[in-house]
Amino acid sequence: MTTIDHSGAIAGQQPVYRSCRFTGxxxxxxxxxxxxxxxxxAVVFLALGGLMGLMVALTRWxxxxxxxxxxxYLVLTGHGANVLLFWILFFEIAVLYFASAIILxxxxxxxxxxxxxxxxxxxxxxxxxxxxxxxxxxxxFTSYPPMMASQWFYLSLILFAVGALIAVFVFFGTLVVxxxxxxxxxxxxxxxxxxxxxAIIAVFTIASGAIILVPTWLWSLGLISEMDxxxxxxxxxxxxxxxxxxxxxxxxxxxxxxxxxxxxxxPLSEKVSRTAFLMYxxxxxxxxxxxxxxxxxxxxxxxxxxxxxxxxxxxxxSMIHGMTVPGAIExxxxxxGFDRGAFEWLRKAPWGHPAFSGMFLSLVMFGFIGGISxxxxxTEQLNVLMHNTIYVPGHFHGTVVTGTTLAFMAMTYLVVxxxxxxxxxxxxLAKWQPWIFGAGAAGISMFMMGAGTLGVPRRQWDxxxxxxxxxxxFAPGAYxxxxxxxxxxxxxxTGGVIFVLIVVGSVVGGPRLDAAGAKLRFPLHDAGAQAVxxxxxxxxxxxxxxxxxxxxxFISFVLYYFINWKYLSELWLFN
Amino acid sequence: xxxxxPEKRIWWKQPIHGLxxxxxxxxxxxxxxMFFFMIAWHFIGDQNLSTExxxxxxxxxxxxxxxxxEEFQAMDENGEPIEEEGVPVVRPAAGGDVYLLARLWxxxxxxxxKKGESYRFHLSSADxxxxxxxxxxxxxxxxxxxxxxxxxxxxxxxxxxxxxxxEYCGIGHHTMTGRIRVVE
Numbered sequence: 001m002t003t004i005d006h007s008g009a010i011a012g013q014q015p016v017y018r019s020c021r022f023t024g025x026x027x028x029x030x031x032x033x034x035x036x037x038x039x040x041x042a043v044v045f046l047a048l049g050g051l052m053g054l055m056v057a058l059t060r061w062x063x064x065x066x067x068x069x070x071x072x073y074l075v076l077t078g079h080g081a082n083v084l085l086f087w088i089l090f091f092e093i094a095v096l097y098f099a100s101a102i103i104l105x106x107x108x109x110x111x112x113x114x115x116x117x118x119x120x121x122x123x124x125x126x127x128x129x130x131x132x133x134x135x136x137x138x139x140x141f142t143s144y145p146p147m148m149a150s151q152w153f154y155l156s157l158i159l160f161a162v163g164a165l166i167a168v169f170v171f172f173g174t175l176v177v178x179x180x181x182x183x184x185x186x187x188x189x190x191x192x193x194x195x196x197x198x199a200i201i202a203v204f205t206i207a208s209g210a211i212i213l214v215p216t217w218l219w220s221l222g223l224i225s226e227m228d229x230x231x232x233x234x235x236x237x238x239x240x241x242x243x244x245x246x247x248x249x250x251x252x253x254x255x256x257x258x259x260x261x262x263x264x265x266x267p268l269s270e271k272v273s274r275t276a277f278l279m280y281x282x283x284x285x286x287x288x289x290x291x292x293x294x295x296x297x298x299x300x301x302x303x304x305x306x307x308x309x310x311x312x313x314x315x316x317x318s319m320i321h322g323m324t325v326p327g328a329i330e331x332x333x334x335x336x337g338f339d340r341g342a343f344e345w346l347r348k349a350p351w352g353h354p355a356f357s358g359m360f361l362s363l364v365m366f367g368f369i370g371g372i373s374x375x376x377x378x379t380e381q382l383n384v385l386m387h388n389t390i391y392v393p394g395h396f397h398g399t400v401v402t403g404t405t406l407a408f409m410a411m412t413y414l415v416v417x418x419x420x421x422x423x424x425x426x427x428x429l430a431k432w433q434p435w436i437f438g439a440g441a442a443g444i445s446m447f448m449m450g451a452g453t454l455g456v457p458r459r460q461w462d463x464x465x466x467x468x469x470x471x472x473x474f475a476p477g478a479y480x481x482x483x484x485x486x487x488x489x490x491x492x493x494t495g496g497v498i499f500v501l502i503v504v505g506s507v508v509g510g511p512r513l514d515a516a517g518a519k520l521r522f523p524l525h526d527a528g529a530q531a532v533x534x535x536x537x538x539x540x541x542x543x544x545x546x547x548x549x550x551x552x553x554f555i556s557f558v559l560y561y562f563i564n565w566k567y568l569s570e571l572w573l574f575n
Numbered sequence: 576x577x578x579x580x581p582e583k584r585i586w587w588k589q590p591i592h593g594l595x596x597x598x599x600x601x602x603x604x605x606x607x608x609m610f611f612f613m614i615a616w617h618f619i620g621d622q623n624l625s626t627e628x629x630x631x632x633x634x635x636x637x638x639x640x641x642x643x644x645e646e647f648q649a650m651d652e653n654g655e656p657i658e659e660e661g662v663p664v665v666r667p668a669a670g671g672d673v674y675l676l677a678r679l680w681x682x683x684x685x686x687x688x689k690k691g692e693s694y695r696f697h698l699s700s701a702d703x704x705x706x707x708x709x710x711x712x713x714x715x716x717x718x719x720x721x722x723x724x725x726x727x728x729x730x731x732x733x734x735x736x737x738x739x740x741x742e743y744c745g746i747g748h749h750t751m752t753g754r755i756r757v758v759e
Contacts (some may be wrong), residue, residue: 070746140743144704146720147745187586229704229719271589272599294717296698296724297628304613312606319602324595380613384624387715388706388741455710457741461749465739468752469660469681472710472737535586543594550598554605561609565616571712573621573729575693 015107020418021513022520023261023529026183027419030111031101031174035094035419037118038167039412040507042090045125046405047500049082054493057444061486062464062479069461073140076459078132080141084400085160085243086125091408092198092250093117093167094415099195099253100174102419103533106183109173117166124160131156140459142236145216145227154217158210165206168199187535190267190274191260194253197277198246205246208238230297241288247400248318249280251362251407255325258359258410260531261524262350265332266538273324279317283310290378294387303380311378315371322367323550329360331541332531342544353522354424358410358434362403365438369445370398372557382564385571391452398445401492406438409499413522416503422510423521430502430522437495443488451481453567624716625726633720636676636699643667643674644684659685659754672697673728675753677705677718679745682738682753690757693729706742709755715741730757 016029052075058066059075067075101108108114130152131137137149175196178184188196212235218224256273259265267273289306292298333345350356373395376382386392413430417423424430456463456478463474463482512518525531591599617623649657649666657664664685667673669692676683678701688694698707700720707716712732716724738753 069749073743073746073748138746144742147703228721230722268592268595269589270586272591272595274586294624294715296717296719296722297626299626300617300623304610308606308610308613312609316599316602316606320595320599323598327592327594375609379609381616381620381622381624384622384715385713387717388708389713389715453713455708455713455739457706457708457739459743459748460739460741463749465749465752467750469750470662470685470737470752470754472739472752472754475711537589538592541592543592547594554601558605565612568622569620571622571714572709572731573693573727574623574625575621575727575729 017107020529021518022418022524025102025529025533026105028101028107030114031097031108032419034108034111034114034118035097035102035415038090038094038097039415039419041118041122041125042087042094042408043412043500043503045082045086045090046496048129049079049084049087050493050496052076052079052082054489057486057489059461060463061483062462063483064486065462070135070138072461073138073459074132074135077138077140078129081128081132081157082125083405084141085157086121086128088247088400088404088408089160089164090121092202092246093121093164095250095254095408095411096168096171096195096199097174098415098419099192099257100171100178103189103192104175104178104184105533106174106178106181108170109177110170113166114170117163117170120163120166121160122163124156124158124163127152127156127159142240143216144236145219145229145232148220151217151220154213154220158213158217161206161209161213164202168202168206171195171199184533187270189533189535190270191253191257191532193274194249194256194277197280198249198253200281201242201249202246205239205242208235208242212236212239230295233292233295237288237291241291244396244399245280245314247404249277251366251404252277252318252321252325254407254411255321255359255363256328257532258355258414259325259329259332261414261528262353262356263329263332263336264525264527264531265328266531266534266536268324268327268331268541268543269537270535271537272320276317276320276324279313283313283317290383293378293380293383300380307378307380311375315375318367318371322363322371322553323546325363326549327541327543327546328538330543330546331538334542336525339542342548346545352431353413354430354434355410355413355522357431358406358413358438361434361438362406362410365406365442365445366399366403367553368556369442370395370400370403372560373398373449375557376561376564379561379564382568385564385568386452388458389452390448390456390458393458394445394448394450394452397441397448401441402438402445406434406441409437410434412499412503416506416510417513417520417522420507420510421513422506423513423518424502425505425510426502427521429498433495433498433502437492437499440488440490440492440495444485444492447481447485447488451478451485454478454481456482625724627725629723629725630721631699631723633699633701636674636723637678637701639697640674640676640683643672649687662754664756667694670694675707676701677707677740677751678702680740680747680751682707682740682751685754685756687756687758688730690730690733690759693727696726696728698724698726703744704742705740705744705751708739708741710737710739712736717742730755733757733759
């Protein structure tokens with residue numbers, strides 16, 4: 001009982017499939033091409049945005065101060081748009097197509113619409129860079145009114161968002177096709193489930209974006225006379241923060257996918273992991289309120305309800321994944337024969353595989369650096385200690401760079417051989433790449449947080465305040481932190497350049513993997529394909545190591561939380 | 576057909592591992608604790624940001640700040656108005672109202688407070704959004720045009736404090752500062 005046309009999306013165009021020689025999965029040609037296109041675009045914008053990020057960090061290094069002020073603010077605006085929006089969303093669309101068409105062995109629904117989506121996203125991304133580089137849209141990524149960008153800036157974001165929305169619906173369509181054509185039975189695998197949560201959150205996010213960006217665009221055209229600054233912030237963050245939850249859902253799905261493909265990990269309990277994904281959908285959107293804790297005009301009750309009820313239940317979901325992902329790896333590794341002691345499973349994990357090391361570093365650093373600092377920042381009273389200081393970018397580089405970007409890089413080491421059918425070149429360099437990039441990104445996050453606790457403002461060209469009428473001297477530690485941040489950025493940029501070179505080099509000139517008898521340089525686990533595309537929980541595993549890891553995490557979290565309350569209690573009194 | 580046929584089990588009927596259940600309970604209780612601690616701080620803590628806010632036209636607020644600065648202008652022993660770098664130093668009555676204006680690109684005027692006295696600060700912007708960041712104490716509050724945020728502040732230490740703008744406000748953002756002096 002279905003109205004789906006089984007002969008293909010468009011009459012006369014039969015979907016073409018190949019069987020993957022390494023996983024046995026069925027790969028459809030249009031899905032494969034769309035994943036390639038989106039992944040390539042993602043890497044291009046990562047390279048551009050990453051270069052801009054390096055220039056920002058070198059400018060904020062007081063001893064270097066690379067760019068003049070005008071260029072600094074311009075490049076910072078471009079950095080935000082290119083990495084936070086374009087790199088991440090293009091890659092996420094690739095992940096959505098992978099998690100639907102490839103993992104479910106289905107054809108992609110409406111490939112022409114998917115190409116239209118890609119085209120709109122490219123036009124939007126290019127137009128945004130054009131608007132920023134023209135010099136009249138230096139409004140930062142958040143573009144708070146009454147500061148106004150050129151109409152092209154808002155229009156570019158709207159076009160990009162429409163493209164992303166179409167792509168999300170192609171993903172939903174592909175799920176319908178896969179179900180109707182019976183390419184899988186029962187529940188979808190966990191990785192696909194996680195991708196579905198990401199896609200649902202994406203719809204909410206893009207809707208919030210439309211609600212705020214369309215009027216802002218009309219305002220820039222002179223058709224609306226005034227934008228309320230508080231209203232803008234409230235709705236903008238419905239997009240700005242929820243979009244980070246797309247990232248979290250996507251990169252957590254990738255953690256599960258890589259764990260499955262490289263050590264054969266199955267979720268400890270499908271129920272727990274899936275409920276945790278569902279909690280992202282239910283609670284995260286309203287948690288955006290924690291961006292408004294230092295604003296006038298919003299009641300304490302509103303702040304507490306939105307940051308606790310909503311945010312803590314989403315935080316709880318992340319903490320559950322933070323336990324179930326290493327738990328699933330431990331269980332699988334013990335099955336693989338690494339059963340001695342508390343940590344043999346971890347020591348003998350495939351650390352030589354860049355996808356594994358990248359994924360595990362992403363998991364650890366997302367929790368310890370990005371996660372804990374995020375909860376502290378999002379606490380009603382504690383926010384006043386760090387609001388709009390450089391602690392804030394410190395926190396979100398912990399989530400978006402050490403967490404999402406590193407996970408996406410790790411996934412790329414699987415996408416290149418499996419989807420581009422080219423092997424990874426320079427394997428030694430590839431093994432080191434996640435560590436170099438990860439160490440740099442961790443440094444960026446932690447030194448910015450350190451500088452933020454010393455009061456250094458974010459998005460500011462000159463902490464020496466040389467041109468200010470009334471002088472203020474920041475503590476010498478702040479200069480040290482900003483210098484260390486610059487050095488970390490150089491390290492991260494080195495890791496980024498190596499990544500781009502390896503990916504481009506492999507895609508263009510890597511050993512071909514479509515010939516008979518071709519072998520992967522970085523092999524998958526024998527049961528990997530089954531684990532990633534199969535539904536089912538692990539049976540009664542022993543999890544000593546994971547128990548120790550989560551205990552360390554929990555103690556760090558509690559200590560850091562109370563240290564901040566102690567700092568707060570030493571502030572001037574607000575009564 | 577998928578090459579592997581999945582078990583046809585419903586995911587919400589799957590069993591939970593003991594460690595998972597234990598962790599979920601710990602995490603849930605911790606979330607509850609953090610929730611109640613925010614509420615508790617309203618009773619036990621002295622740093623709860625006021626939410627008292629009024630709508631005000633930016634030019635009206637500028638007028639009020641100017642009136643305030645004139646009324647409480649600090650004078651030296653010769654009866655001359657005290658200024659620093661051309662900015663008037665204003666000495667409000669202890670326990671009284673303080674009006675501080677954020678505008679492109681300064682916080683105006685310089686305020687002189689008495690340690691241990693409580694003041695009602697009125698914060699607003701004449702133009703774009705700004706960020707009030709009091710250093711080195713590190714108190715950070717957003718400032719909007721059109722909204723007058725009224726908050727109580729009691730300095731607990733004396734000295735010269737800088738106000739640095741930490742909301743991006745255009746090309747002069749890094750020159751936007753202000754000053755608060757706290758005397759014994």
